[in-house]
Amino acid sequence: MRRWVWVALPLLWMAASAGPVHAPSGGEGTGVSLKEVFGVEWPGWRAFGEVVMLKKHNTRVVVLSTCWLGVSAGLVGSFLLLRKRSLMSDTLSHACLPGIGLAFLLATAAGMEGKSLPLLLLGATVSGTLGVGWVMAIRNTSRIKDDAAMGIVLSVFFGLGVVMLSLAQQVGGSAAGLESFIYGKTASIVDQDYAILKWVAVSVMGVALLLQKEFTLICFDEAFARSQGWPVHALDLMLLLLVTGVTVAGLQAVGLILIIAYMIIPAASARFWTHRSRVMLVLAAVIGGISGWLGASVSALIPGLPAGALIVLVSGTVFLFSMVFGSARGVLKQSLAHRRLRRKVGRQHLLRAVYELREEGRASRRDPVVNGPVAVEALLAKRSWTRTKLMRLIRRARREDLTEKVTPERLQLSESGFGEAARHTRNHRLWELYLIRFADVAPRHVDRDADRVEHVLGSDLVRKLEEELDEVRRERPLPESPHALGDPERGGA
Amino acid sequence: MNVSISDSAAPSHPPEVPLAIDDLTVAYHEKPVLWDIDLDVPEGHLVGIVGPNGAGKSTLIKACLDLIPRASGRVSVYGKPYKKQRKRVGYVPQRESVDWDFPVSALDVVAMGTYGRIGWCRPVGRKHKKEAMEALDRVGLADYAHRQISQLSGGQQQRVFLARALVQDADLYFMDEPFAAVDASTERAIVTLLRELKARKKTCLVVHHDLATVAEYFDWLILLNLRVVKAGPVDEVFTNENLKATYGGTLNVLDEAGEKLRQLKGARE
Numbered sequence: 109m110r111r112w113v114w115v116a117l118p119l120l121w122m123a124a125s126a127g128p129v130h131a132p133s134g135g136e137g138t139g140v141s142l143k144e145v146f147g148v149e150w151p152g153w154r155a156f157g158e159v160v161m162l163k164k165h166n167t168r169v170v171v172l173s174t175c176w177l178g179v180s181a182g183l184v185g186s187f188l189l190l191r192k193r194s195l196m197s198d199t200l201s202h203a204c205l206p207g208i209g210l211a212f213l214l215a216t217a218a219g220m221e222g223k224s225l226p227l228l229l230l231g232a233t234v235s236g237t238l239g240v241g242w243v244m245a246i247r248n249t250s251r252i253k254d255d256a257a258m259g260i261v262l263s264v265f266f267g268l269g270v271v272m273l274s275l276a277q278q279v280g281g282s283a284a285g286l287e288s289f290i291y292g293k294t295a296s297i298v299d300q301d302y303a304i305l306k307w308v309a310v311s312v313m314g315v316a317l318l319l320q321k322e323f324t325l326i327c328f329d330e331a332f333a334r335s336q337g338w339p340v341h342a343l344d345l346m347l348l349l350l351v352t353g354v355t356v357a358g359l360q361a362v363g364l365i366l367i368i369a370y371m372i373i374p375a376a377s378a379r380f381w382t383h384r385s386r387v388m389l390v391l392a393a394v395i396g397g398i399s400g401w402l403g404a405s406v407s408a409l410i411p412g413l414p415a416g417a418l419i420v421l422v423s424g425t426v427f428l429f430s431m432v433f434g435s436a437r438g439v440l441k442q443s444l445a446h447r448r449l450r451r452k453v454g455r456q457h458l459l460r461a462v463y464e465l466r467e468e469g470r471a472s473r474r475d476p477v478v479n480g481p482v483a484v485e486a487l488l489a490k491r492s493w494t495r496t497k498l499m500r501l502i503r504r505a506r507r508e509d510l511t512e513k514v515t516p517e518r519l520q521l522s523e524s525g526f527g528e529a530a531r532h533t534r535n536h537r538l539w540e541l542y543l544i545r546f547a548d549v550a551p552r553h554v555d556r557d558a559d560r561v562e563h564v565l566g567s568d569l570v571r572k573l574e575e576e577l578d579e580v581r582r583e584r585p586l587p588e589s590p591h592a593l594g595d596p597e598r599g600g601a
Numbered sequence: 602m603n604v605s606i607s608d609s610a611a612p613s614h615p616p617e618v619p620l621a622i623d624d625l626t627v628a629y630h631e632k633p634v635l636w637d638i639d640l641d642v643p644e645g646h647l648v649g650i651v652g653p654n655g656a657g658k659s660t661l662i663k664a665c666l667d668l669i670p671r672a673s674g675r676v677s678v679y680g681k682p683y684k685k686q687r688k689r690v691g692y693v694p695q696r697e698s699v700d701w702d703f704p705v706s707a708l709d710v711v712a713m714g715t716y717g718r719i720g721w722c723r724p725v726g727r728k729h730k731k732e733a734m735e736a737l738d739r740v741g742l743a744d745y746a747h748r749q750i751s752q753l754s755g756g757q758q759q760r761v762f763l764a765r766a767l768v769q770d771a772d773l774y775f776m777d778e779p780f781a782a783v784d785a786s787t788e789r790a791i792v793t794l795l796r797e798l799k800a801r802k803k804t805c806l807v808v809h810h811d812l813a814t815v816a817e818y819f820d821w822l823i824l825l826n827l828r829v830v831k832a833g834p835v836d837e838v839f840t841n842e843n844l845k846a847t848y849g850g851t852l853n854v855l856d857e858a859g860e861k862l863r864q865l866k867g868a869r870e
Contacts, residue, residue: 190703251630318722325713329699332765335666335692335775336717337684383749385704 151409159405167408169302170294170361174400174419177358178370180309182396183316184350185371186378186389190327191347196240197371199258200348201355201364203239205269207231208289208359212276222282225301225360232289232356239265240348292363292416294404301360308357312350313393323347324385361404362416373423374399380434399423451504458501459510459529460536461490462521479526481518538573616680619644619773619804620665625674627657627664634660636828638674642821645802647795649809649819649835653848656826658808659695662775666692678773688717691771693762695778701751707761708746711736714768736764741790756787763794774798774805781810792818815839 162168188194211231216222239261246257273286288296297305316323326333326340334340351371358367378391403419432439465482488498502519505511510525521529614621618641625638635657642648650658663669665676667683678686691714711733712725719729737743740760745753750761759779766774779791795818798805806823809815815822815835822838824830824847831843 192700321716321719321724322721324705325716328703328705328710329694329713331663331666331668331694331698332692332713334668335687335690336769337687338716379704383704384706385709388704 171404174404176309178396178400179393180312181370182374182392186375186392189375198368199262202262203265204232204236207235209272294415369420377427377430380430463529481520626672646821648821652825689772691766691769691774693776711764714765736768756783776807
């Protein structure tokens with residue numbers, strides 16, 4: 109449950125804050141207005157609300173289209189990302205261009221309306237598929253690798269597309285507007301297009317969810333999938349078909365240059381919030397949907413700003429936010445976890461060093477180890493830490509009430525601190541013993557390895573260790589260090 | 602019909618032979634990697650596949666599993682072509698062959714072994730999850746079931762792969778270097794598991810690198826270097842001359858292995 113709150117809250121925050129920060133209504137007092145800087149008029153809260161809440165019919169069609177598109181692109185993009193074929197969608201979209209030009213030319217030559225959308229999209233599908241097929245052919249028949257093959261096909265097809273478009277412009281004046289497929293033009297979306305888009309999105313989602321198990325399998329371990337008899341090629345083709353569907357459907361709204369962002373950014377953002385592929389799919393769909401919704405809304409509000417670019421900017425913002433704050437792999441979480449671990453390690457080193465000094469200071473080995481003062485100099489000699497670092501550790505230990513009676517020369521642990529030191533030293537030695545008994549490590553080399561692993565040791569494992577080493581438990585509560593204390597190089601004392 | 606000469610000429614194999622390879626040749630870009638492999642592996646043995654780097658050990662496994670194209674040859678599993686016997690074959694790929702950063706848990710990976718039984722488009726049910734859980738328990742990783750796989754150590758990852766093969770409940774297992782770069786406790790766990798499988802009459806083909814442990818872990822051996830140098834029970838095959846024929850001039854390895862061998866034989870007597 110709590111995990112979902114982690115995921116949902118930032119998204120809500122994004123949704124709430126992606127709107128305008130200042131609404132300069134009567135903004136004389138503030139000095140600079142949006143209009144002066146960017147040459148655009150900020151429409152104000154009410155207009156924004158109307159668009160986002162889908163009050164107007166025209167904007168509703170556009171916003172819902174991009175939203176549906178975002179949902180299905182996020183879903184398919186996740187698989188593409190997991191299959192490590194992200195760039196495939198870029199190749200595909202660029203390879204659509206010659207098809208659009210050719211479809212227009214052929215239709216015009218046949219005396220039909222050149223700019224009929226279904227015809228153009230059909231052309232796009234055919235040439236896009238051809239482009240991807242060519243990539244596969246290059247990869248399978250020569251030693252040229254994926255990335256190079258995609259680069260070749262992408263640029264050649266795009267070049268061909270540009271030639272086709274200029275030819276189309278020379279043939280008939282009605283070709284104007286074809287280039288909107290390059291950057292996208294949401295304003296041209298009408299009810300009919302919306303119906304197509306919705307249908308594409310729903311079927312893409314249906315297939316993606318139905319084949320989720322199979323897609324995940326081939327993304328994770330293709331060889332194993334094939335050994336089990338899954339038709340990996342057919343599944344790849346199916347995935348490609350879904351990508352083609354989303355790409356072609358999205359050409360009009362987002363444009364062929366930016367559609368790759370639509371596929372990848374939501375999926376990559378979602379990965380920062382979860383370690384589970386199913387959650388990632390849902391999240392990517394949600395992020396894609398929200399980006400489409402907000403981007404298209406802003407574009408509808410501010411005339412002249414293209415929706416495709418805005419959508420990408422919104423999802424780019426989500427990505428940045430996810431990268432920093434992501435609850436599974438976000439940079440912040442990772443660095444916090446690292447800092448916590450470092451502190452824990454430092455604190456345990458200090459406690460153990462103090463404990464071992466007290467242990468060494470006993471008159472006889474039979475005496476119990478009791479709390480008492482130790483010299484800072486002796487601590488310094490115990491490990492390879494600098495004086496500054498040791499002092500920092502001691503200061504922190506004092507803040508945590510682990511110590512009492514600290515002077516620059518001596519320190520003494522508090523009762524609770526000493527208890528923790530004894531417990532921790534015991535853990536550490538159990539682990540050392542475990543390594544010696546079960547992992548064939550020479551005792552002399554144990555200490556350093558144990559230092560690293562002990563901080564991962566939970567209480568469960570310790571209990572298990574105790575069971576496995578029950579003779580140790582029978583002997584006495586705290587086993588002696590298996591290697592001589594002090595300088596490990598010096599050997600037995 | 603697509604019947605080649607070698608197919609029609611190949612002898613038929615009785616259904617109790619887990620793996621029979623006739624005339625197998627594999628080539629990458631016209632360079633032969635495996636040459637004329639003929640092999641009959643008997644049931645219920647732990648079979649080590651041993652040979653120098655580039656000898657085609659992994660290739661042999663992959664060719665048996667139809668993962669790479671064969672230039673010629675026939676592979677039959679329990680008397681029938683592999684394609685008809687997939688359910689009786691389990692596969693443990695090399696650990697490095699997948700991206701361990703993938704967003705799935707250990708349990709998810711093990712459950713992949715049941716996908717073949719689940720079939721198309723149906724989700725992983727409670728029954729299959731339970732089977733996966735039991736397999737994880739058998740490799741000692743029940744406590745790690747819900748960890749994301751990148752948070753497991755190398756040895757644990759290898760055991761996850763083994764658990765996935767176990768849950769396939771196959772009769773013939775192919776394992777590609779399961780002992781590569783694992784810790785000592787994992788190595789022991791794998792050996793225990795292999796012996797369990799053997800006790801249940803399963804057959805395991807294991808690509809192995811460490812000559813020092815060959816005689817201890819396996820009871821059948823395939824010495825491979827582009828061709829089968831020798832195959833048979835370890836006692837007969839694991840000799841100095843055969844190793845020399847397999848490894849050629851790499852004397853260091855040989856001397857070490859020979860030394861180990863003498864020690865082992867001395868210990869047995």
